[in-house]
Amino acid sequence: MSEFEQLYREVILDHYKSPRNFGLLDPSDATAEGQNPLCGDEVTVTVRFGEGDVIEAVGFEGRGCAISQAATSMLTDLVKGRPAGEVAVMPKEELLEEIGIPLTPVRLKCALLGLGVLKVALHRAKGTPLPGEWGTATGEISLS
Amino acid sequence: MSEFEQLYREVILDHYKSPRNFGLLDPSDATAEGQNPLCGDEVTVTVRFGEGDVIEAVGFEGRGCAISQAATSMLTDLVKGRPAGEVAVMPKEELLEEIGIPLTPVRLKCALLGLGVLKVALHRAKGTPLPGEWGTATGEISLS
């Protein structure tokens, strides 16, 4: 497989072209929005909780590259049905494994934008820990 | 002659050790003071005029290296009896020729400190032109 085929493999393109859980939930219990200041990518995430702090539904919208959109789409699938407290401390490696492609530091920022934004939404609603440092390699993701 | 003997030749050492016209004139018709901010050298020059704008007497004091002290001493000999207007536009080459030693840019500043200060004194008393740019190679002489 060429580097090209590795990065833009079928499943990524599928999530990019048909994102899961696309669209904002209304009403929702938690929401957050974030941008990647390096490229202007934007993601908004909304969450609805079920019993306790279990994530019942997630919805997102955004503009961005294939990697950031596909990664956020995959993320939403990954966290549904799991408790907020668990997702808040979910290591980024778990998502990266799911994405399953080699990423350079700049593209890593694209892939992790949605996860950071989701963690902020959970923090706002449930007081769970904020995402730590996302590394200084290429500028931080900004949240608003 | 070694570089050393060139720079510290007999006449320089003589002027350094027995400076001519040393001591400030009191009363005087014009005075100015200057420092070389690179090394802290200081020179004060006083002038008394005779008929018209002829420089009748010059006196100086200062602390500084052999080059700056000797050069100022030589300068005072050089300008006595000449009109202020002529000295004000005296090219630095005239003094340098009198000094007669090869000078690097930093030492040039030492050698020309007294001339700059004298020109300021003349300017103050007679409105003669101020010294132009002394070159940017190693910092300017500061006047106060």
Next chain:
Amino acid sequence: MTTTAVQTLDAPRLRADFPIFEQRFHGKPLAFLDSAASAQKPRAVIDAMSTFYETSYANVHRGVYQLAEMATEALEGSRETVRGLLNAPSAREVIFVRNATEGINLVAYAWGLSNLGPGDLVVATELEHHSNFVPWQYIAGRTGAGFRLLPVDDEGELQLNALDAVAAGGTVKVVAAGVVSNSLGTINPVERLAAWAHERGAIMVADAAQAAPHRRVDVQALGADFVAISAHKMCGPSGVGALWGRAELLERMEPFLLGGHMIRAVGDERTTWGELPHKFEAGTAPMAEAVGFAAAVDYLHGVGFDAIERHEHELTAYALGRLAELPWVTAYGPPADRRAGIVSFNVDGVHPHDVAQILDFDGVAIRAGHHCCQPLMRRLGVTATNRASFYLYTVREEIDRLVEGLHKARKVLA
């Protein structure tokens, strides 16, 4: 132009001067179409700095020993070279800074903090790079002055007829404009802006970071009061740039950075400032970088600015022509004859990050993003664009490879 023979350049031959092209990327020769962000370096520039460190290095200005004199001569000789590049009246007016950004900040702080206040206006343009935008917005905010934007038209050209309206209700004190837009390549009529500024008693601050690599920048012809450039965009090293300012203004200004070298006498209560340019150069100078900067200027003079400009115009016209063949590509900015060698565009339905990434796999390096021009992006109604930019080592086939890559990106992602 008074040249009789047309100056041309031989880009394939010049490429041999640049070690970076000896390498392959993703198995392909490097098509470096991101010179507007930073240019590659010829061996002459790299070697000039190594040689300086190996043979003439010491801290400058204050040393009496021979090595310090050599280093001082190297630094001050470089200043003279940069003076010549800009046709500045005196080397005293040339201040070495880290980059154009710092040069503009110097003016914003040292001139702005003492000369701006409520009722005053700073006018910047919608085209500005953040570096000639945010410092003014910030210092205006700190001093209570207003901050206004001169709009561009749909082709990305300044709407000069809006000037008086923009200035309404305030006293214009600063006009800040780039000579060449780094996003669109637009060449701005800085001479006319300067005249307008001076009619109002305002200062004209010209950001020539993107112009100086590609065209003659003559500060006297521009009529500006301050002009900032960066070495790294013109084949020189990182870590150095220059600010030119009119001596009368620099002399009346407060200093900016304070510390060693920029002083006359330091008292416990009060300190007096050194002469120009030292007053604005606190601490140890970027000495080797200045030497590399001068080597770059010499290199560019050797190639010839007229030849560089002509070469880039040809490439730009060619690139715009090729992009115009693609109905799914939107190109921004004015026609080729009114711009420098920069082409910004978008591919329908494909994010610039993905375009740039897919091109990279073919060894084609372009930039994707907002190019430090978020206000302009808003005006264009996008968050990001692709940008291909050309320099003296760019060849036509690289543009063909770019276009090929766009087809590929569209096929995969759109």
Next chain:
Amino acid sequence: MTTTAVQTLDAPRLRADFPIFEQRFHGKPLAFLDSAASAQKPRAVIDAMSTFYETSYANVHRGVYQLAEMATEALEGSRETVRGLLNAPSAREVIFVRNATEGINLVAYAWGLSNLGPGDLVVATELEHHSNFVPWQYIAGRTGAGFRLLPVDDEGELQLNALDAVAAGGTVKVVAAGVVSNSLGTINPVERLAAWAHERGAIMVADAAQAAPHRRVDVQALGADFVAISAHKMCGPSGVGALWGRAELLERMEPFLLGGHMIRAVGDERTTWGELPHKFEAGTAPMAEAVGFAAAVDYLHGVGFDAIERHEHELTAYALGRLAELPWVTAYGPPADRRAGIVSFNVDGVHPHDVAQILDFDGVAIRAGHHCCQPLMRRLGVTATNRASFYLYTVREEIDRLVEGLHKARKVLA
């Protein structure tokens, strides 16, 4: 120290790493005794920068293509190396600047302009280099705060028992002190100053420009809030230095230089700032310089800071001993065991300029002047001194050549 084996260094062997020593000056081998002004560069440092330009150069951070990723990794890897040098908790707290001077100005402006006012005090020391003196004097003046000096005793050591008197009648907001004096070599008790500052709610700004080349500087052990260093004094290139600051403070501060890269979002009305360290790094970074800086740090680690410190102590003790044999020489500063490798002195009746000049004719390079310490010179009652300073490539015979030259200077001029 927990090392069991005593670390030593072999200066004659290390000299071979430095190309500058291949040259002769005035027909003599170079005795470079001016490292406190700026150190010479080993080949490893020069080559690291050339290689960076030849193989990995592009503008950092925003590029998606491979070359930009390589450059970004090089820059950020260098930041991590500098973090390690300073034992800083996080690389986010390490800001690349041009030199220590700029680092201190950053704090004086960005922290000082917003946090100082009438009734507040900035306390600096009489030993300070102008770079940790004039910025505070200036910003205190701009904000209406007071500026006070902590005096030194006759040996050039800080009089800590005067602290409370110096602070009387005001609220101390900043304490600014060097870790090692560049004029006298005095090692200051910054830990104790920091504790005193923090008791009063003040920030401690430590100028480690002269300490970092010669000793371990551990920002956590120092207890300071800001620490500034320059690469060029520690075998690194010109054009780069680092400011370390506590994240809590940096996060709450306004930015300093404004422009590209340091922003989050630029609005027409308002701009928000990027995350650390980017918020303080406007414009294109000194990229190759950072790479050279890291190579220098690696080189110094290879030699070993303990070995460097020991070597310089031996040289200093030797030099002070030799000078003490000359009744017509006055040496300034504390005994060898309380200072770094710097010796300042005067020859009765001979101006330092002449001493330095005469030494130069024998290939011995020392500095003569006020060493950017005019307040200290006034305290010592002189306008200038001679200063010989040592580094890892200094050998004993160079000190013998220095002493020989002093005899000669005296013979000719005194």
